Amino acid sequence: xxxxxxxxxxxVKRFPVRxxxxxxxxxxxxxxxxxxxxxxxxxxxGLVGESGCGKSTVxxxxxxxxxxxxxxxxxxxxELTTMDEPLPRPVRRDLxxxxxxxxxxxxxxxxxxxxxTAPYRYQGLTPDEPVEDLLVRVGLRPxxxxxxxxxxxxxxxxxxxxxxxxxxxxxxxxxxxxxSALDVSVQAQILNLLKDLQQEYGLAYVFIAHDLGAVRxxxxxxxxxxxxxxxxxxxxxTLYGSAAHPYTHALLSAVPLPDPDAERARERIVLRGDLxxxxxxxxxxxxxxxxxxxxxxxxxxxxxxxxxxxxHEVACxxxxxxxxxxxxxxxxxxxxxxxx
Amino acid sequence: xxxxxxxxxxxxxxxxxxxxxxxxxxFYLMPADPAQGACGKACSPERIAEIRxxxxxxxxxxxxxxxxxxxxxxxxxxGTGAQAVHCPAPCLGFSFQTxxxxxxxxxxxxxxxxxxxxxxxxxxxxxxxxxxxISALRRGSLWDRAAMTAALGGVSLPVYFTALVLQYLxxxxxxxxxxxxxxxxxxxxxxxxxxxxxxxxxxxxLYAGIYARITRGEMLDSLxxxxxxxxxxxxxxxxxxxxxxxxxxxxxxIVTIFGMxxxxxxxxxxxxxSVFGLPGVGKxxxxxxxxxxxxxxxxxxxxxxxxxxxxxxAVDLVYALLDPRVRAVG
Amino acid sequence: MTLLTxxxxxxxxxxxxxxxxxxxxxxxAGSVLGVVGxxxxxxxxxxxxxxxxxxxxxxxxxxxxxxQQLTGLGGRALRRLRGDRIxxxxxxxxxxxxxYYPVxxxxxxxxxxxxxxxxxxxHRVAVxxxxxxGIPEPExxxxxxxxxxxxxxxxxxxxxxxxxxxxxxxxxxxxxTALDVTVQAQILELLRELREQSGTAIMLITHDMGVVAGLADEVVVMxxxxxxxxxxxxxxxxxxxxxxxxxxxxxxxRVDGPLPDRLPTLSTPEVTA
Numbered sequence: 041x042x043x044x045x046x047x048x049x050x051x052v053k054r055f056p057v058r059x060x061x062x063x064x065x066x067x068x069x070x071x072x073x074x075x076x077x078x079x080x081x082x083x084x085x086g087l088v089g090e091s092g093c094g095k096s097t098v099x100x101x102x103x104x105x106x107x108x109x110x111x112x113x114x115x116x117x118x119e120l121t122t123m124d125e126p127l128p129r130p131v132r133r134d135l136x137x138x139x140x141x142x143x144x145x146x147x148x149x150x151x152x153x154x155x156x157t158a159p160y161r162y163q164g165l166t167p168d169e170p171v172e173d174l175l176v177r178v179g180l181r182p183x184x185x186x187x188x189x190x191x192x193x194x195x196x197x198x199x200x201x202x203x204x205x206x207x208x209x210x211x212x213x214x215x216x217x218x219x220s221a222l223d224v225s226v227q228a229q230i231l232n233l234l235k236d237l238q239q240e241y242g243l244a245y246v247f248i249a250h251d252l253g254a255v256r257x258x259x260x261x262x263x264x265x266x267x268x269x270x271x272x273x274x275x276x277x278t279l280y281g282s283a284a285h286p287y288t289h290a291l292l293s294a295v296p297l298p299d300p301d302a303e304r305a306r307e308r309i310v311l312r313g314d315l316x317x318x319x320x321x322x323x324x325x326x327x328x329x330x331x332x333x334x335x336x337x338x339x340x341x342x343x344x345x346x347x348x349x350x351x352h353e354v355a356c357x358x359x360x361x362x363x364x365x366x367x368x369x370x371x372x373x374x375x376x377x378x379x380x
Numbered sequence: 381x382x383x384x385x386x387x388x389x390x391x392x393x394x395x396x397x398x399x400x401x402x403x404x405x406x407f408y409l410m411p412a413d414p415a416q417g418a419c420g421k422a423c424s425p426e427r428i429a430e431i432r433x434x435x436x437x438x439x440x441x442x443x444x445x446x447x448x449x450x451x452x453x454x455x456x457x458x459g460t461g462a463q464a465v466h467c468p469a470p471c472l473g474f475s476f477q478t479x480x481x482x483x484x485x486x487x488x489x490x491x492x493x494x495x496x497x498x499x500x501x502x503x504x505x506x507x508x509x510x511x512x513x514i515s516a517l518r519r520g521s522l523w524d525r526a527a528m529t530a531a532l533g534g535v536s537l538p539v540y541f542t543a544l545v546l547q548y549l550x551x552x553x554x555x556x557x558x559x560x561x562x563x564x565x566x567x568x569x570x571x572x573x574x575x576x577x578x579x580x581x582x583x584x585x586l587y588a589g590i591y592a593r594i595t596r597g598e599m600l601d602s603l604x605x606x607x608x609x610x611x612x613x614x615x616x617x618x619x620x621x622x623x624x625x626x627x628x629x630x631x632x633x634i635v636t637i638f639g640m641x642x643x644x645x646x647x648x649x650x651x652x653x654s655v656f657g658l659p660g661v662g663k664x665x666x667x668x669x670x671x672x673x674x675x676x677x678x679x680x681x682x683x684x685x686x687x688x689x690x691x692x693x694a695v696d697l698v699y700a701l702l703d704p705r706v707r708a709v710g
Numbered sequence: 711m712t713l714l715t716x717x718x719x720x721x722x723x724x725x726x727x728x729x730x731x732x733x734x735x736x737x738x739a740g741s742v743l744g745v746v747g748x749x750x751x752x753x754x755x756x757x758x759x760x761x762x763x764x765x766x767x768x769x770x771x772x773x774x775x776x777x778q779q780l781t782g783l784g785g786r787a788l789r790r791l792r793g794d795r796i797x798x799x800x801x802x803x804x805x806x807x808x809x810y811y812p813v814x815x816x817x818x819x820x821x822x823x824x825x826x827x828x829x830x831x832x833h834r835v836a837v838x839x840x841x842x843x844g845i846p847e848p849e850x851x852x853x854x855x856x857x858x859x860x861x862x863x864x865x866x867x868x869x870x871x872x873x874x875x876x877x878x879x880x881x882x883x884x885x886x887t888a889l890d891v892t893v894q895a896q897i898l899e900l901l902r903e904l905r906e907q908s909g910t911a912i913m914l915i916t917h918d919m920g921v922v923a924g925l926a927d928e929v930v931v932m933x934x935x936x937x938x939x940x941x942x943x944x945x946x947x948x949x950x951x952x953x954x955x956x957x958x959x960x961x962x963x964r965v966d967g968p969l970p971d972r973l974p975t976l977s978t979p980e981v982t983a
Contacts, residue, residue: 090890223748224917228961228973235972250891257963257973280965294895295965296920300943302966303924310899311892314860606805612763614820614871615793618785624819625808704855705809 043117045244046079046102046135046212051111053097057319069318071097072108073268076345077246079212084238084245086259086276088252088291092315094268095248099216102246103137115212133163136205140217142197146189152200153185159207168209177240178203179233195226199233206237214246219254231257252295256280261351264288267318267326270345274352284348284359287327325357333358385697392693399685404448407678408441414674419476431476434459448473472682473675475668482679485664489648492562493660496652497645499576500583501638508588509634512595513627516603527592534589543582543655550578560656579652587641591634598630605629632703636695643691647684713739713878713911714760719771721752721759721935729755731935732771737928739878742905742912744926744943746919746958752935753915757881760913761798762788776878794824797872801884803864807856814840814852817871824875839870843900862893869900876908883915898924919962923947931955 052075054068072094079085089095100106102113104120113120115131139145146155156171172182178199189197198218205213215234219227231254237243249255255262256276263273264287272285283289290309297303311330316322322329328338337357345355415431416423432438435458436447447456455469467474472482511531515524550557560575602608603626611625612618648662657663661680668676700706716735722728730752737743747753758764760773762780773780775796780788792798797820800806808816817839818832827835833852840848843866856864865885872880882901886894902925905912914925922929922943929946931939931954939952950956957976 090892224919225748225957225961225976228963228975231963232972232975251963252891252965253963256965256969290892292965294891296894296898296918296924297964297966298919298923298947298959298962300923300947303920308895308899310895314862314893315890606800606802607808609763610798610800610806610868610871611808611819613761613792613798614823615789615791616819616823617789620823624811628810629808703810704812705857 043114044078045081045116046077046246047114048075048077048098048102049112049114051075051077051098051101051113052109053094053101053106054109067319070268070321071318072101073321074111075265075268075270077102077263077270079244079246081211081244082238082242083260084247084258086255086262087246087248087265088250088255088262089265090250090291090315092267092318093265094318095250095265096216098265099137099214099246099248103135103214105137133208134211136208136210136213138198138201138205138213138215138218141221142194142201143189145201146197146204148189150188151185152187152189155189155200156185156204156207159204163208165208167207174203174207177206177237179229193226194222195229198222198226198230202230202233202237206241209241210243212244212246214248216248217250218247220249220251227254234258252291264291267316267321269326269355271327271355272353273345274349278349278352282361284352284354284361285327285356286331286333286360290330325355327356333360384700388693388696392689395689396686399689400449400682401445403678403681403685404445405441407674408444410674434463472679475673475676477671477673477676482676485676486661486679486683489659489661489664490646491564492658493646493648493653493662495565495572495576496579496583496649496658496660497642499580500587500645500649501642503580503584504587504591505638507584508591509595509631511588511592513599513630515592515596516599516630517622519600524596528596531589531592534585535593537585539582539586539651540655542585543578543652546578546582547656560658562659575658579649579656579658582652582655583645583649590637594637595630595634598633599626602626602629632699635698635702639691639695639698640688643688643694644684646691647687648680711739713737713776714913715772715774716756716760717772717774719756719759719769719773721755721764722768724766724768729767729935730759733932733935733937735930735937737879737911737913740909740911741927742914742925744922744929745913745915745932746917746922746929747932748917748958750934751932753932754883756932757798757883757913757915761792761796761881763792790824793820793877794875795877796879796881797875797877798881798883799865799868799872799885802888803861803868804856806868807864809856812853812855813859813867817852817867817874820871821874835874836870839874840867843867843870843873843904844896845870860893861889862896865889865897866900869897869904873904873908873910877910879911879913881913881915884917885914886921887916887918894921901925919947919959931958 051072052070053072054070056068057066058064075094075098077085077098087095087098097106101108104113115134118131120131150158152175153171156174157167160167171185175182175184180196180199180203189200192200218234219230222230234245235258238245245258247255247258259276261273261275262279263270264279264285265271266287272279272283272288274283279288280292283292290311293306293309297306309332313330316326316329322339324340324342325331325334325338328334331338335358341357343355343357345353347353348359413428415428415435415437419427419431436444439447450456451467451469451471451473453469455467455471457464457466458474459465465474467481470483472486474481475485478485511527515527518524551559557574557578560578561571563571563575565572608621608625611621648660648665650662650666653660653662654666661683664676665680668680714735714737716733719730719733720728721730733752733756735743735745745753745756755764759767759769760780762783769781771781775791780791807813814833814836817836818829821827821835822832837848837852840852845851845863845866856867859867885901886897889897898921901912904910912925914922916922926943929941929943930937931946931952933954939946939950939955946955947959950959954976957974960974961976963973
């Protein structure tokens with residue numbers, strides 16, 4: 041098998057926390073605590089988790105917007121993190137990013153044309169295609185090139201962000217919550233657009249989101265993060281059909297279904313308490329303080345991410361596939377009524 | 381919280397030391413000779429050399445600075461034998477022009493400066509904050525526009541102009557007030573107020589304008605906060621909503637600048653005191669500059685700086701008391 | 711029995727924009743009405759108009775609460791209703807709580823504004839309510855400040871504040887939107903429990919069809935300031951008539967059921983806020 045497009049090994053990012061006039065060190069926030077990922081060409085890796093789980097830090101590490109405390113990242117077999125100089129231009133070209141807030145990531149003083157040709161200028165290249173063509177590819181009109189970001193709606197602005205990421209024909213685009221600031225109807229359009237562009241250009245995505253529905257829609261494989269670590273990873277259908285980590289179960293069962301009968305009939309796992317502080321994470325398994333399955337062993341021994349089936353890895357001492365009763369198929373009555 | 385206070389106080393002592401050193405260095409580097417200043421115009425070279433020895437000016441700058449610091453803590457004696465003058469702690473230097481320790485001169489003048497500063501502060505807080513609040517509540521109204529224009533006027537008028545106009549109108553033209561004099565509050569309260577009212581108005585006109593504008597802005601900001609909407613949704617009476625949920629947060633930044641302004645004023649209102657001829661710390665500074673009395677200038681500078689630094693710490697501590705979020709971090 | 715009736719409600723902002731355009735709503739006592747729509751649909755403006763909390767806006771039409779006409783009601787009479795009989799919770803609980811006062815004080819404040827109660831009784835009520843909404847160590851936490859709580863706990867505080875006077879109607883404007891999904895599940899569970907215990911009617915404003923599906927008895931779908939569809943929750947979800955409702959239901963990517971290759975999209979133009 042040839043080298044994966046992107047491989048991250050044991051990434052750790054700690055942020056120092058300082059207090060007082062003397063800025064004395066009060067400790068470290070372990071934002072990312074040993075994350076390994078791989079993305080193959082043309083696939084989409086969904087990275088899902090709640091706020092504070094470290095998924096956005098992973099995004100910034102992968103695109104080298106910040107330096108990891110330790111760990112390695114390689115792109116197409118070339119290791120990036122050992123190089124001291126800035127990211128080499130060809131690699132920078134292959135790796136692009138889409139941000140959550142489309143407006144704050146677009147320079148309000150630049151026209152769309154200036155925004156979309158900037159990547160070429162930084163790379164010292166001449167555009168391979170006119171800005172107008174790029175706009176049409178992301179569902180905008182050629183005449184939009186002369187306008188400024190504030191003249192667009194949120195969904196249109198995100199299309200401009202996507203066009204900018206695509207301008208250099210990257211191999212991998214890291215999307216950090218690209219649809220969470222948008223209305224549901226606009227979300228659907230952007231998700232479709234991302235899928236279309238993936239087929240057209242053979243792109244790979246790392247799609248980071250807290251919305252499990254959006255992640256399912258676009259991903260081929262999914263990794264679930266909790267408190268800086270990946271707790272479960274599997275291909276999409278396995279993850280949504282027979283997840284084995286109790287946190288994944290809780291996440292899935294917490295998503296409200298737009299289906300009254302199914303939503304009211306389902307057995308819900310409601311987690312107790314709040315996310316522990318990443319400044320003082322629990323001993324052993326990070327999830328044990330809220331886990332319905334926690335046992336003595338979980339407090340002392342940290343479970344490693346290990347395979348329970350081909351391509352399905354879980355970091356849990358007591359992994360257990362979702363039972364029939366917990367899973368959430370369409371209820372019979374609703375399926376019936378829907379066809380009627 | 382106690383730890384926070386202690387840390388702040390330790391840091392303050394350090395800052396004061398740095399200010400002391402910086403001020404000392406500036407005066408050391410100045411071309412004017414303190415001995416010459418102390419001796420007066422007609423002065424023989426022998427006499428100057430003598431004074432240099434008395435003042436310790438023949439020592440290196442480091443030794444001089446050390447002696448100065450020791451003087452602040454323990455007091456010091458200038459010269460030897462019959463000519464020796466003792467300057468008790470805290471000794472901020474000795475003025476040979478007036479034959480007085482600088483510290484005594486300062487403490488002598490301080491009550492006047494405090495009278496001016498506190499009175500003016502009460503006045504400008506009352507007028508400025510009230511005007512700002514009313515303006516915010518009636519944004520765009522005739523009152524708002526009039527008050528904000530007046531505030532701008534108050535800010536832009538030079539203090540000496542306001543002071544002179546006031547004095548001309550109230551004292552010379554209308555004869556409503558006597559010429560200001562330094563009258564202690566305890567000796568003659570009515571006379572004290574009569575003497576102080578013009579300096580108060582002069583300074584209040586300057587500061588009230590600034591405070592009105594800041595209060596208005598802060599008040600508008602807090603009126604737009606979601607928790608004000610929550611307070612209304614709870615069905616609180618509107619005056620309670622305004623006082624508790626809009627005004628209190630709006631006053632937080634006022635606390636900060638008020639502390640700084642008051643601290644600066646306690647170190648002497650130079651122009652105001654000079655125009656009205658009131659013997660405060662500011663007037664002392666002006667006189668010392670005129671007669672090139674270097675020890676006094678140095679002393680006043682340190683004294684004023686100390687007030688600002690201490691006010692700064694006081695503001696931070698008050699802030700920690702008022703804002704639970706700051707308290708938590710400390 | 712109908713608790714709240716809205717007829718021909720129209721809201722015009724000073725800027726000239728019409729946020730709500732002839733809206734009609736009915737909410738039965740003790741029931742849950744889901745009001746769904748995207749941003750700019752006028753759903754939040756509607757709730758503020760009902761509460762009389764809109765500034766710089768011209769509100770016309772009829773809002774009747776328990777037989778009493780609310781529009782045109784004097785500030786005093788409306789204030790007596792607010793908090794006491796109609797309470798409200800909002801989207802972002804951190805910005806909705808005053809950072810300078812302990813949460814217990816802020817809950818007691820609501821209680822004391824409507825009942826002749828002293829500080830001590832207010833505090834007792836606050837502690838009892840905090841306990842009821844599932845905040846551990848309520849006696850101690852009542853003295854804590856909003857920034858010392860997590861997002862979910864802050865929303866619990868808001869709910870405690872809203873329910874301390876046992877209102878007939880709770881208006882919940884995107885109560886779980888700012889929260890993580892597992893915390894959202896906790897808050898929805900809490901609202902469900904409290905509703906069963908107290909019989910408080912809820913007007914649930916949200917963009918999330920799933921949240922409505924789990925809680926609402928009746929649903930109103932809003933678009934462009936109007937109600938485009940209304941009916942019992944199963945009617946609206948399983949037999950939607952309006953194309954916008956159909957689109958809104960279909961375009962949400964789901965964690966269950968069949969997976970479409972492409973999501974159906976709405977043909978309506980994007981609403982810019």
